[in-house]
Amino acid sequence: MDGRFAHLDALESQSVYILREAYRKFRRLAMLWSVGKDSSVLLWLMRKAFFGHLPIPCVHVDTSFKIPEMIAFRDQLVREWGIDLVIGQNREALKTGRTFPQGALTRVECCGLLKRDALQAVIEERGYQAVIVGIRRDEEGTRAKERYFSPRDKNFEWNFRDQPPELWDQFKTDFDPGTHIRIHPLLHWTETNVWEYIERENIPVVDLYFARNGFRYRSLGCAPCTKPVQSTASSVPAIIAELRETKLSERSTRAQDQESEDAFERLRASGYM
Amino acid sequence: MKVREETASATDLPEQALSDDSDREFVEPLFGEKAFRVVIVGHVDHGKSTLVGRLLYETGSLPDGKYEEIQTICRRRNMPFEWAFLMDALQAERDQNITIDVSQIWFHSALRNYVIIDAPGHKEFLKNMVTGAATADAALLLIAANEGVQEQSRRHAYLLSLLGVGRVLVVVNKMDLVSYSSDVFAQIEAEYRAFLKQLRIEPIRFIPISARDGVNLIAAKTKHLGWYDGPALIDALDQLEAPKSASDGPLRFAVQDIYRFDERRIIAGRVESGSLRVGEQILFAPANKESTVASIESWQTPPIAVAPSGQAIGITLKEQIFVERGQVAATADAMPIETNRFRARLFWMGDRPLTLGRRYKVKLLTQEVECQVASIDRVIDASSLETTSSIRRSVGRNEVAEITVQTRGPIVLDNYDRLAVSGRFVLVDENDVAGGGIVFGGQYLDRAPYRSSNISWAEGQVSLRERIERNGHRGLVVWFTGLSGAGKSTLAYALERELFDRQMHACVMDGDNLRHGLNANLSFSPEDRVENIRRAAEVAKLMAMTGLVVVTSFISPYRADRLKARQIVSSGGVEFVEVHVSAPIEVCESRDPKALYQKARAGLIQGFTGIDAPYEAPEDPELILKTGQESIATSLDQLLGFVIPLLRLDEAEYEI
Numbered sequence: 001m002d003g004r005f006a007h008l009d010a011l012e013s014q015s016v017y018i019l020r021e022a023y024r025k026f027r028r029l030a031m032l033w034s035v036g037k038d039s040s041v042l043l044w045l046m047r048k049a050f051f052g053h054l055p056i057p058c059v060h061v062d063t064s065f066k067i068p069e070m071i072a073f074r075d076q077l078v079r080e081w082g083i084d085l086v087i088g089q090n091r092e093a094l095k096t097g098r099t100f101p102q103g104a105l106t107r108v109e110c111c112g113l114l115k116r117d118a119l120q121a122v123i124e125e126r127g128y129q130a131v132i133v134g135i136r137r138d139e140e141g142t143r144a145k146e147r148y149f150s151p152r153d154k155n156f157e158w159n160f161r162d163q164p165p166e167l168w169d170q171f172k173t174d175f176d177p178g179t180h181i182r183i184h185p186l187l188h189w190t191e192t193n194v195w196e197y198i199e200r201e202n203i204p205v206v207d208l209y210f211a212r213n214g215f216r217y218r219s220l221g222c223a224p225c226t227k228p229v230q231s232t233a234s235s236v237p238a239i240i241a242e243l244r245e246t247k248l249s250e251r252s253t254r255a256q257d258q259e260s261e262d263a264f265e266r267l268r269a270s271g272y273m
Numbered sequence: 274m275k276v277r278e279e280t281a282s283a284t285d286l287p288e289q290a291l292s293d294d295s296d297r298e299f300v301e302p303l304f305g306e307k308a309f310r311v312v313i314v315g316h317v318d319h320g321k322s323t324l325v326g327r328l329l330y331e332t333g334s335l336p337d338g339k340y341e342e343i344q345t346i347c348r349r350r351n352m353p354f355e356w357a358f359l360m361d362a363l364q365a366e367r368d369q370n371i372t373i374d375v376s377q378i379w380f381h382s383a384l385r386n387y388v389i390i391d392a393p394g395h396k397e398f399l400k401n402m403v404t405g406a407a408t409a410d411a412a413l414l415l416i417a418a419n420e421g422v423q424e425q426s427r428r429h430a431y432l433l434s435l436l437g438v439g440r441v442l443v444v445v446n447k448m449d450l451v452s453y454s455s456d457v458f459a460q461i462e463a464e465y466r467a468f469l470k471q472l473r474i475e476p477i478r479f480i481p482i483s484a485r486d487g488v489n490l491i492a493a494k495t496k497h498l499g500w501y502d503g504p505a506l507i508d509a510l511d512q513l514e515a516p517k518s519a520s521d522g523p524l525r526f527a528v529q530d531i532y533r534f535d536e537r538r539i540i541a542g543r544v545e546s547g548s549l550r551v552g553e554q555i556l557f558a559p560a561n562k563e564s565t566v567a568s569i570e571s572w573q574t575p576p577i578a579v580a581p582s583g584q585a586i587g588i589t590l591k592e593q594i595f596v597e598r599g600q601v602a603a604t605a606d607a608m609p610i611e612t613n614r615f616r617a618r619l620f621w622m623g624d625r626p627l628t629l630g631r632r633y634k635v636k637l638l639t640q641e642v643e644c645q646v647a648s649i650d651r652v653i654d655a656s657s658l659e660t661t662s663s664i665r666r667s668v669g670r671n672e673v674a675e676i677t678v679q680t681r682g683p684i685v686l687d688n689y690d691r692l693a694v695s696g697r698f699v700l701v702d703e704n705d706v707a708g709g710g711i712v713f714g715g716q717y718l719d720r721a722p723y724r725s726s727n728i729s730w731a732e733g734q735v736s737l738r739e740r741i742e743r744n745g746h747r748g749l750v751v752w753f754t755g756l757s758g759a760g761k762s763t764l765a766y767a768l769e770r771e772l773f774d775r776q777m778h779a780c781v782m783d784g785d786n787l788r789h790g791l792n793a794n795l796s797f798s799p800e801d802r803v804e805n806i807r808r809a810a811e812v813a814k815l816m817a818m819t820g821l822v823v824v825t826s827f828i829s830p831y832r833a834d835r836l837k838a839r840q841i842v843s844s845g846g847v848e849f850v851e852v853h854v855s856a857p858i859e860v861c862e863s864r865d866p867k868a869l870y871q872k873a874r875a876g877l878i879q880g881f882t883g884i885d886a887p888y889e890a891p892e893d894p895e896l897i898l899k900t901g902q903e904s905i906a907t908s909l910d911q912l913l914g915f916v917i918p919l920l921r922l923d924e925a926e927y928e929i
Contacts (some may be wrong), residue, residue, distance in 0.1 A: 009309075009584070010307055013583055014585075016528070017585045020530055021529065023921040024529065024530045048571070050534060051532040051539060051587060053535075053573045054533075060704070066534050072332065086400075137377045137378075144360075147404075163404075164706055166404050166704050167404055167407035167408075168407055168694075168699070170699040174634075174703075174704040174705075175704055176704055190379055247335075247336055247337060247388075248337050248338075249337070
């Protein structure tokens with residue numbers, strides 16, 4: 001294997017170990033699939049962990065505002081990889097038009113309804129005890145403080161003031177009934193690591209990440225709240241080279257994070273991914 | 274890449290923000306390299322988060338706009354610029370100006386990539402500090418020059434030594450508040466060095482800095498520290514050696530799960546130490562069933578013949594044996610310890626104190642075993658290093674103690690100083706990880722090569738659980754040891770009577786009785802004594818596995834034999850308790866119920882224990898009965914008080 005990427009073996013092994021712990025400990029387990037690059041890596045790692053198989057369902061929270069290419073890419077992978085797709089959607093909010101910007105809601109309120117609430121509904125409906133989520137510590141300050149196995153109470157709230165200790169890969173796997181767990185196998189990866197791994201393993205990602213007409217998406221979300229960045233990077237190696245030089249943070253193109261100082265923290269504490 | 278030479282906001286910076294370092298060149302970091310993990314610890318308010326913030330800024334690792342964002346936040350709060358806000362991302366942290374939870378952030382020097390782990394210094398958040406430090410390759414211990422060595426400076430150092438983070442740099446911060454005095458620095462160095470020496474921590478060096486003013490972080494020579502001739506912080510970091518790979522150690526492959534997604538039966542697990550090879554003979558402990566590695570399985574990766582330490586893999590076996598999660602595969606020449614009792618150094622983080630006799634779960638590698646704390650041997654004040662002298666029945670939050678753990682089934686482990694990965698564990702109290710510990714003082718045994726590879730273990734249709742439910746109690750082996758005449762048989766038969774009268778199924782295995790039949794071909798030579806005990810332990814195990822309480826009465830003079838008996842019995846999933854029936858030799862000789870001492874003195878018996886053969890008293894038995902001083906009735910009371918709780922059914926276990 002390419003010696004240049006030797007450090008990726010350690011990242012991969014750690015994630016595989018976590019995925020296997022999750023699969024062993026929770027019978028009602030699902031993966032949250034945002035269709036972004038991190039989710040693609042997560043799916044790939046899952047197939048590594050389970051020797052080509054995807055033994056758990058993938059939940060896509062569809063806000064209906066996703067960029068169309070994302071949905072096309074999603075449906076293609078579902079067919080090619082045999083993914084057990086579960087779609088979560090807040091139809092009530094969509095029907096009554098309580099969305100940003102038409103429904104006079106803030107972006108954060110819209111995220112709360114279309115993503116957080118839709119996720120909670122599908123978790124409750126399907127009875128999932130635990131959900132695997134592809135967040136990383138380098139994305140943003142509150143995620144930097146996360147655990148690999150992170151409990152949420154029965155209202156899905158994250159008690160970040162009193163998180164369980166996590167040492168020597170002994171995760172918190174015993175819970176009071178009603179507790180719900182978020183499992184974060186990519187927590188220790190960086191954005192650059194993700195792209196290096198995509199390059200090494202040749203993992204498919206949606207085309208929106210590659211520059212067209214001088215712009216590319218660095219982080220994918222809903223169309224009204226996600227802006228592309230100026231870029232000429234039209235291949236994976238070009239993206240990796242670009243990341244070495246950039247001084248822009250990854251989520252700077254995600255408008256909901258910028259609404260107020262603690263917008264994202266409040267969203268996450270109340271159950272957002 | 275240059276460090277923020279384009280910084281437009283330099284006028285907004287605190288004084289000396291760009292210090293003497295603004296023209297430092299940064300070369301491209303090595304991207305394809307594993308990040309070096311450094312934890313920053315120390316007393317509350319000694320400037321850990323400030324140092325991290327400043328370090329990121331000085332190395333040009335901040336994203337665009339981050340500095341300005343913090344500036345806006347501080348202005349809104351009507352306070353001076355606060356570097357700590359970079360790491361203290363939670364509102365509660367900013368409002369109280371303390372770090373609550375550990376944070377991790379990436380940066381790079383000219384040489385390599387780093388993950389900086391910012392750990393809270395407040396005593397209340399010690400579990401978060403431990404969470405951060407447990408994964409670190411090295412540590413920066415931060416001490417504020419104006420306050421000197423404080424309680425958490427010492428406690429954190431102790432925890433680092435316990436967590437095995439041996440590479441330590443001591444950073445003396447806030448030198449600006451003591452006018453960059455070399456005397457203050459020297460005094461702190463002398464005091465702290467002496468303390469660290471007791472923990473066997475040899476700090477690599479002491480470095481004076483001012484994090485707030487950015488002095489001595491990046492460039493060593495500054496006008497403030499003319500007397501200091503060591504490297505700047507970043508250079509000292511770059512000089513730290515990367516951790517050694519664990520691939521050289523003995524093989525420990527921890528089984529995580531067994532998969533049957535397709536026609537293959539794959540044993541999934543991680544190589545925790547050593548390396549695993551196709552074609553290698555491995556034994557799965559406990560029980561030590563043997564097989565050969567047929568293949569290392571993978572997906573979308575070329576097949577490999579050797580898996581190094583750290584790799585999460587899957588294997589298939591040539592000989593099909595029963596393997597389950599928790600088992601540890603090793604090679605015959607370097608087996609781990611298998612026991613149901615071990616000593617450990619532990620730090621407690623639980624809300625409830627650690628209490629003698631309470632039920633916990635120990636998690637070690639992928640094993641999860643019920644346990645109790647059999648004794649609290651020493652409680653250590655992690656700050657003063659003083660041992661609490663009074664006898665303690667509990668260990669409080671943030672205390673460190675030496676304890677003896679008794680497990681309900683066998684557990685496989687190593688002494689921490691021999692192999693860290695399999696020598697550390699956590700204790701779970703109800704649902705919470707509440708303690709972390711390291712194993713010490715365990716004894717390694719050579720395996721008896723007494724195995725035929727052509728036999729397998731036959732499993733019946735009646736489970737142990739069904740037997741326990743019908744009997745109304747668990748199986749157990751109570752192993753008496755002591756001199757001839759100490760009262761072993763008397764107590765064994767008395768215990769049998771008491772249990773029988775309580776509707777329990779108990780039986781005594783008496784040394785003499787066994788030698789009439791099963792062991793009739795054995796003499797009293799040391800070799801035959803070993804075999805005598807081995808056979809007795811094997812029989813006791815089989816009987817206890819059917820739900821009987823087996824009470825053995827053998828002199829069993831050798832420690833190693835009793836340890837082996839413990840392992841044999843534990844390997845059947847049966848609890849083993851060693852009871853030392855202790856009476857002075859003079860007392861035993863005066864009793865001499867079978868006139869054996871008389872014969873031995875007369876030279877009619879050779880190799881009689883206590884006369885011309887040694888008796889090795891247990892160092893750490895579950896129970897000692899002093900039959901030289903106390904009546905049989907008193908000893909029996911003590912015995913019943915200990916044994917009966919062990920036989921009780923635990924309701925929780927039968928829920929499922």
